[in-house]
Amino acid sequence: MMTPTPSTLLTGLGLLTAGLGATWVAHLEAYWTLFPLLAWAAARGNLAARQRTHAQADAIEQMQRIIDAKPQAVCLMSVDGTINYANPAFATELDLPPSKLAGAKLMSFIHPDDVPTFKQAMLALESGSSPCSLSFRIVQNNGRSVHLYREMKPFFDRHRKLINVQMLAHEDPESQAEISKLREISRQQDQMLNTLHVGVLKTHHQEIIWQNKAATELLGYSPQETFLQPGRMLYFDDESFIEVRRLALAANARDQEFTTQVRLRKKTGDPVWLEVRCFRISKESHEYLWMMMDITEKKQYQDQIEHIAFYDALTGLPNRLLLADRLNQGFVTVKRQNKALALGYIDLDGFKEVNDTHGHHAGDVVLIEVALRIKATLRGGDTVSRLGGDEFALVLTSVENEDECQTVLARLQQAVSQPIEIGTGSSVSITMSIGLSTYPKHATSARTLLEMADKAMYRSKHSGGNRVTVYSPELESETHHEP
Incomplete structure (x- = not known):
């Protein structure tokens, strides 16, 4: 009392x-x-x-x-x-x-x-x-x-x-x-929304003012814990919250439904992937209805499919498809910075002998170790990709000149040439033949840049291996394999 x-x-x-x-x-x-x-x-x-x-x-x-x-x-x-x-x-x-x-x-x-x-x-x-x-x-x-x-x-x-x-x-x-009628309508709406298996939140000026039972089960927060709390509490970072809100308001201003997939944070701190639809309740109101469906399992399955499609199963490196995307992204970045991008085409020297002498399992061990050493040596923002067999590609972004590229590649050669343990007390040593082409000096498309780097690598291979060759027009007359 x-x-x-x-x-x-x-x-x-x-x-x-x-x-x-x-x-x-x-x-x-x-x-x-x-x-x-x-x-x-x-x-x-x-x-x-x-x-x-x-x-x-x-x-x-x-x-x-x-x-x-x-x-x-x-x-x-x-x-x-x-x-x-x-x-x-x-x-x-x-x-x-x-x-x-x-x-x-x-x-x-x-x-x-x-x-x-x-x-x-x-x-x-x-x-x-x-x-x-x-x-x-x-x-x-x-x-x-x-x-x-x-x-x-x-x-x-x-x-x-x-x-x-x-x-x-x-x-x-x-x-x-009239008030009694509105109360009854509101009660019926609440009952209807509470029977849905889809989570529903109602917000007013970015603050949560109502949620249904499914939203409680989905996010782990009770209505008392979210009442008048900012919607930001459900996001992992400010950027995601601001971007989702911006896109939702823009769509609703055009009287359009807004739909997106977003990663939110549950009360436990665990992430949950949701498909979110946002509706403005009325033009005069600042209230919005957010409907949420858990797509975490679907997202995980999609991620697995995407990983299979874009990453090498043995080494976990990006494959040829993802390499093309990384190259195009790199072109945009260096053009904005007024710098260059370098593409290195790598073929391992002596890898066939490892397979023939020690077996394919030893060959797999070598490929995995080489991939790890290259990743550990590259600068932040650079990419290494496995093209297939014993061939790799490097994307070096934001380089000033070819000398800078040569410095990076020299470190890679030093790291990869160290003995690799292949089991049963045995070890092997591997070197690399590398071809180098640069954007925009040599080419302005991913395909052409890769072809030029391959031709330069072919020159390194047939010159004794364990070296770097920079592309030049005279290499066009030499016989080479398709990249």
Whole structure:
């Protein structure tokens, strides 16, 4: 039970007019008027005064019991909107126990769209306005919006300064039927959305104001945990949140549905992939409905298919298909930076002998180790790809000149040439024949650049191996294999 202060209860005397006789109220007011004298007399040991003080306390307790028992919602608040007292009927409207309301701000429960209207009413009362009636919506603890109609009565001190505002539930004969109809529609909509197996969130100005049961199961957050919390709480980073919101608002502004796939964060911290659809509830409202379907398993399957399609099964390196994409991305980057891109075509020297002498398993061990050594030696942003067999390709981005490329390739040759353990106490040594072509000097397309690097590699191979050859036009006359 919320215990009001004496000053609050004095203000609350006005609440009892509808439920108590005027004589009883007058007696109670008299008790409060005599309270200072009674307290002084009690301090002096006056037994009669003590008895009257006890009678006064009993009267206060009786008054609170009567207010608590009123079926009519009652709330007393200070000028800044702090709730000083709320009876159980008012607490029931908010779907909260009375103890949770003590010291809370009433505006934190008012629907965001109705806060300006409520503030204007409070300012009018503070300026000396007479009691007024106000219609507004509150958002219950369960996230549901409820329409209320309240009579607001100001209480002033002897200097005409507003000290408290009394709110009484009041029936609006003109709008009550419409409000009841809206409540029923809202209840039916909530029931319908709660039966869906698709998660549903309702947001207002980026804040979550409602969610269905499926959303609770999907994300792990209860409605109380997400209520009036920013939608950003569900994202791993600001960039994703800002981008999804930007695209959704742009689509809704064109009266189009927005659909995307996004990776969100559950309460446990685990990621969940969702297919999200966003609808604007109305043009006048800042409320949006977000429908979410769990596609984590589907996404994992797609990732597996994508990995099979674009990555080498043995080494885990990008394959020829992904290499073309990396090259095209690199062209865009270096063109913007006014720099160059280099493509290195690698063929392993002596690999056939490893297979013939030690078997294909040893050959696989060598390929895996070479891939690891190249990846460990490359700069950040560079790419190594396996083209097939014992052939690899390097994409060196943002290089200033060919000398810089030669420095990187020299480190690779040094790393790869170290002995490789192939099991049973045996080891082998491998070197590399490398051909080098650059964008935009030698070619401006991925296919042509790869062909030129292959021709340069062929020259290195037939010149004894373990060397780097830079493409030049005279290589066009030499016989070479197709890359």
